Amino acid sequence: MSEKFDNLVEVSHLKEYFSINVGMFTTKPLKAVDDVSFSIKQGETLGLVGESGCGKTTVGRTLLHLYKPTSGEIRFRGKPVKTTAEINEFRKKATMVFQDPYSSLNPRMTVSDIIGEPLDIHKMFNNRSEREERILELMNRVGLNSEHASRYAHEFSGGQRQRIGIARALALQPEFIVCDEPVSALDVSIQAQVINMFDELQEQMGLTYLFIAHDILVVRHISDRIAVMYLGKMVELADAKEIYEHPLHPYTKSLMSAVPQPDPKVARANKRIVLSGDIPSPLNAPSGCPFRTRCPHAASACAESMPEFHEVESGHFAACHRISELN
Amino acid sequence: MALLEVNDLHTSFFTPAGEVRAVNGISFNLDRGKVLGIVGESGSGKSVTAYSIMQILASTGKIVSGSIKLNGQELVGSGEKIMKTVRGNKISIIFQDPMTSLNPTYTIGHQLVEAITLHTSRNKKQAWDRAVEMLELVGINEPEKRMRQYPFEHSGGMRQRVMIAMALACEPDILIADEPTTALDVTIQAQILELMKDLQEKLGMAIIMITHDLGVVAQLCDEVIVMYAGSICEQGTAEEIFYNPKHEYTKGLMRSIPTADTAGTKLQPISGTPIDLLNMPAGCPFAPRCDNAMRICLRQSCERMEINAEHQAACWMNVKYKIDQESVHPENAGDTEGGDAQ
Numbered sequence: 001m002s003e004k005f006d007n008l009v010e011v012s013h014l015k016e017y018f019s020i021n022v023g024m025f026t027t028k029p030l031k032a033v034d035d036v037s038f039s040i041k042q043g044e045t046l047g048l049v050g051e052s053g054c055g056k057t058t059v060g061r062t063l064l065h066l067y068k069p070t071s072g073e074i075r076f077r078g079k080p081v082k083t084t085a086e087i088n089e090f091r092k093k094a095t096m097v098f099q100d101p102y103s104s105l106n107p108r109m110t111v112s113d114i115i116g117e118p119l120d121i122h123k124m125f126n127n128r129s130e131r132e133e134r135i136l137e138l139m140n141r142v143g144l145n146s147e148h149a150s151r152y153a154h155e156f157s158g159g160q161r162q163r164i165g166i167a168r169a170l171a172l173q174p175e176f177i178v179c180d181e182p183v184s185a186l187d188v189s190i191q192a193q194v195i196n197m198f199d200e201l202q203e204q205m206g207l208t209y210l211f212i213a214h215d216i217l218v219v220r221h222i223s224d225r226i227a228v229m230y231l232g233k234m235v236e237l238a239d240a241k242e243i244y245e246h247p248l249h250p251y252t253k254s255l256m257s258a259v260p261q262p263d264p265k266v267a268r269a270n271k272r273i274v275l276s277g278d279i280p281s282p283l284n285a286p287s288g289c290p291f292r293t294r295c296p297h298a299a300s301a302c303a304e305s306m307p308e309f310h311e312v313e314s315g316h317f318a319a320c321h322r323i324s325e326l327n
Numbered sequence: 328m329a330l331l332e333v334n335d336l337h338t339s340f341f342t343p344a345g346e347v348r349a350v351n352g353i354s355f356n357l358d359r360g361k362v363l364g365i366v367g368e369s370g371s372g373k374s375v376t377a378y379s380i381m382q383i384l385a386s387t388g389k390i391v392s393g394s395i396k397l398n399g400q401e402l403v404g405s406g407e408k409i410m411k412t413v414r415g416n417k418i419s420i421i422f423q424d425p426m427t428s429l430n431p432t433y434t435i436g437h438q439l440v441e442a443i444t445l446h447t448s449r450n451k452k453q454a455w456d457r458a459v460e461m462l463e464l465v466g467i468n469e470p471e472k473r474m475r476q477y478p479f480e481h482s483g484g485m486r487q488r489v490m491i492a493m494a495l496a497c498e499p500d501i502l503i504a505d506e507p508t509t510a511l512d513v514t515i516q517a518q519i520l521e522l523m524k525d526l527q528e529k530l531g532m533a534i535i536m537i538t539h540d541l542g543v544v545a546q547l548c549d550e551v552i553v554m555y556a557g558s559i560c561e562q563g564t565a566e567e568i569f570y571n572p573k574h575e576y577t578k579g580l581m582r583s584i585p586t587a588d589t590a591g592t593k594l595q596p597i598s599g600t601p602i603d604l605l606n607m608p609a610g611c612p613f614a615p616r617c618d619n620a621m622r623i624c625l626r627q628s629c630e631r632m633e634i635n636a637e638h639q640a641a642c643w644m645n646v647k648y649k650i651d652q653e654s655v656h657p658e659n660a661g662d663t664e665g666g667d668a669q
């Protein structure tokens with residue numbers, strides 16, 4: 001990708017293999033993320049979509065070194081993140097908001113302990129009252145009342161819990177936040193509140209997001225660019241409007257056409273490309289292109305080699321052997 | 328006569344903390360061969376409505392009053408014996424989570440055959456053939472082989488197909504689908520919705536589709552009921568509900584969903600948090616979150632009123648518009664209409 005932009009985060013050839021026991025003494029690599037490269041510009045929101053098991057969550061977690069990458073390089077502000085010291089420094093600037101607001105908050109900690117924990121770990125404050133002040137400021141920022149500080153997570157609704165999780169992520173004044181399905185557990189009316197909050201925080205604090213979600217309409221709404229993953233591989237990456245309206249990869253095409261449109265006339269006129277079959281197990285991924293077993297356009301070349309992830313049009317990347325014939 | 332008539336149904340759960348009125352006086356009719364969508368957020372009572380119709384409520388739950396008539400036959404208070412002939416035969420249900428609704432210790436075939444022999448006079452051999460036929464119908468390849476496999480050998484989409492096959496094996500008049508695609512991926516969801524639509528056209532049953540996803544409703548449903556805090560706020564054809572919403576909650580819901588057109592703009596969420604069913608307000612349940620709430624909304628809930636032949640809503644705002652149009656001073660609107668002069 002071009003160097004002239006100020007890329008905050010750069011990921012190149014990231015691989016994350018988990019080893020799975022298949023017999024008593026034999027293991028097999030599960031290629032959760034297989035050779036993924038992308039970069040995120042400062043202040044940008046990159047949406048990452050794909051179906052369950054495609055590796056989108058693993059990308060987010062490996063990016064923050066919650067999993068040790070099998071290989072590949074992560075650079076933040078142009079500097080590699082590899083040694084323990086680099087990782088610790090990086091984690092002050094890069095945090096995460098988790099999917100499940102029920103299990104991601106410790107039930108035995110009060111809200112102020114939860115939000116204050118990152119401050120304690122990174123020893124941000126020596127002075128108790130300054131620490132308290134910071135916690136209240138954070139709570140205020142995400143729309144929680146200061147009197148909630150001494151309560152426990154179970155006393156809050158799903159939307160409020162997600163606000164607590166966001167306050168915790170903001171505690172260290174990060175520049176980059178990995179949002180892993182942050183709104184998918186929330187009801188529509190609450191979801192809209194939280195999406196707007198992500199928007200506002202980005203404007204106020206100049207944040208950069210990697211926004212992982214399976215709901216394409218949500219990702220389309222919030223993202224500047226969108227990347228699509230399938231079975232551990234990135235298959236397409238482009239500007240949000242572009243990829244939504246003119247997808248190039250056959251998988252993205254079917255994914256976009258399958259989005260249930262909340263409009264009866266559009267939904268009924270919509271020509272859905274319904275794929276046959278299910279996603280193969282990542283333990284037995286097909287040879288060549290991972291999508292070929294469900295692809296309506298698969299040819300013999302698709303079984304032989306993995307298509308290269310390349311720039312098809314300016315700023316529009318895709319990995320498909322037959323991309324020029326099909327479009 | 329409608330196939331299913333639900334009239335003033337009240338279902339409550341009696342918990343140590345008090346009575347939770349999960350369904351609070353709802354009425355609707357379902358005609359043969361129609362697809363009815365029930366939408367609402369968690370806790371709105373949409374699933375409890377379905378469980379009340381099937382009478383499969385948890386032990387703390389009880390139908391307090393109201394009537395549910397299937398083909399004119401009253402089901403409330405009819406007893407387990409009658410209900411056993413209704414469940415599976417006349418009304419079937421598929422649940423949200425295909426991962427937990429099948430028994431992991433029996434093969435798919437065993438479970439299908441059990442369901443079929445229980446509800447029909449078929450013997451085991453005939454039931455087996457019927458099961459294979461049903462699996463074929465829902466688009467499962469190599470049904471004979473699949474019958475001998477266990478649920479863990481099937482993916483989520485496959486299991487939901489098996490559940491649909493089981494639900495339809497006795498040719499019910501009504502299929503209740505309780506969030507059938509919520510646990511599935513988008514492309515698999517498209518497959519299952521397409522399948523349900525095909526089967527509905529082929530077999531002609533009526534479907535009650537319970538979902539929180541307005542996209543699913545738009546795609547599949549002829550008629551839509553919008554629920555909030557156990558009550559129906561609005562009911563009408565899909566077109567009316569989507570293009571001409573007449574309840575403030577429905578309007579808010581429509582504004583808060585992200586679409587392709589909202590990118591780069593702010594969504595307009597409904598403020599506040601969902602209602603606590605243990606502490607229901609006196610008036611309209613949505614009033615505490617409603618931007619246009621008037622005095623009367625806080626005191627008295629609105630009856631369902633006809634907007635047109637295909638559309639009903641329970642919102643005082645419609646009364647206000649009407650009065651405004653008749654150029655009566657709007658400040659008196661609430662008091663005159665509500666007959667509340669305290």
